[in-house]
Amino acid sequence: MGTSGSVLQDASMDIESQGAERPTHNYEGALMAKHGDDTEIKAMIARPGSTNGQLFEVDILFPKVLEGTVDTWGIDEGMAHLLTGLVRALKPQIVFETGTHRGRSTRAIAEGLVANKFGHLWTVDPKDYGLMSSGAIREEEKEFVTQVIGSTPDVFGEEPLIDLQGIEMAFLDGAHDGEGLSRDLEYVDAHRADECLVFVDNARDGGWPEIERLFDAYETYPHLSFPTLSGTEIVQMCKKGKLKHSHEYHTI
Numbered sequence: 001m002g003t004s005g006s007v008l009q010d011a012s013m014d015i016e017s018q019g020a021e022r023p024t025h026n027y028e029g030a031l032m033a034k035h036g037d038d039t040e041i042k043a044m045i046a047r048p049g050s051t052n053g054q055l056f057e058v059d060i061l062f063p064k065v066l067e068g069t070v071d072t073w074g075i076d077e078g079m080a081h082l083l084t085g086l087v088r089a090l091k092p093q094i095v096f097e098t099g100t101h102r103g104r105s106t107r108a109i110a111e112g113l114v115a116n117k118f119g120h121l122w123t124v125d126p127k128d129y130g131l132m133s134s135g136a137i138r139e140e141e142k143e144f145v146t147q148v149i150g151s152t153p154d155v156f157g158e159e160p161l162i163d164l165q166g167i168e169m170a171f172l173d174g175a176h177d178g179e180g181l182s183r184d185l186e187y188v189d190a191h192r193a194d195e196c197l198v199f200v201d202n203a204r205d206g207g208w209p210e211i212e213r214l215f216d217a218y219e220t221y222p223h224l225s226f227p228t229l230s231g232t233e234i235v236q237m238c239k240k241g242k243l244k245h246s247h248e249y250h251t252i
């Protein structure tokens with residue numbers, strides 16, 4: 001494997017000391033690469049010199065290198081924090097996800113459930129990328145997650161999703177075509193709790209124009225678009241009439 005298309009763009013490494021006893025090391029480096037690039041990365045760290053505090057690069061794995069194919073399909077770390085925080089803030093009993101992939105968003109949701117000490121996530125993907133064996137999900141998170149291998153909408157007619165009821169939060173990152181996403185939204189609507197927040201990835205993404213078009217015309221429930229990495233649409237599914245705590249339901 002080579003380094004085609006990969007550039008170590010920001011090798012500047014920043015070391016912050018937070019108090020004399022526990023220095024924290026914050027290395028900021030970004031590998032600019034396209035999805036699918038083969039890459040070869042050395043494990044460079046900055047070691048502060050003992051004489052003048054200068055930073056010296058040390059390859060801590062020399063002569064080994066990390067080789068692999070770049071996979072940028074996972075959500076970004078900011079979105080991962082957001083998902084974990086949403087789970088902690090909303091305290092859902094039932095969470096539903098499409099597009100497990102390697103499990104970055106699954107892990108983020110599972111971390112929130114573990115922090116809450118209750119709730120369960122059902123996550124669907126046609127391919128098993130090793131969610132339960134790769135380390136994506138840690139031991140203590142596994143009991144909070146059920147992995148379903150299959151493609152939506154086909155899996156909606158099968159166990160366990162055919163009987164799933166009471167979805168309070170959903171993260172949709174599976175089907176990226178208009179028809180497929182519509183079917184996913186319809187499934188969530190038919191299997192949700194009285195109120196359910198649905199987060200849809202790639203809602204402002206030129207690579208998936210049908211998602212933006214779908215929401216341009218979507219009038220079933222109130223929805224908002226946020227300028228995250230690929231755009232996130234948030235749909236507030238609720239009973240028509242009044243929401244709990246007297247917030248008026250209306251279509252934007």
Ligand SMILES: C[S@@+](CC[C@H](N)C(=O)[O-])C[C@H]1O[C@@H](n2cnc3c(N)ncnc32)[C@H](O)[C@@H]1O
Pocket residue numbers: 073074075098099100101102103104105106124125126127150151152153173174175176180
């Ligand atoms: C962008 S990736 C998801 C990334 C993941 N959410 C993460 O943060 O790591 C999209 C995934 O959706 C899956 N997918 C595509 N069509 C699907 C469908 N109809 N039902 C479920 N998953 C689907 C693909 O196999 C792929 O793994």
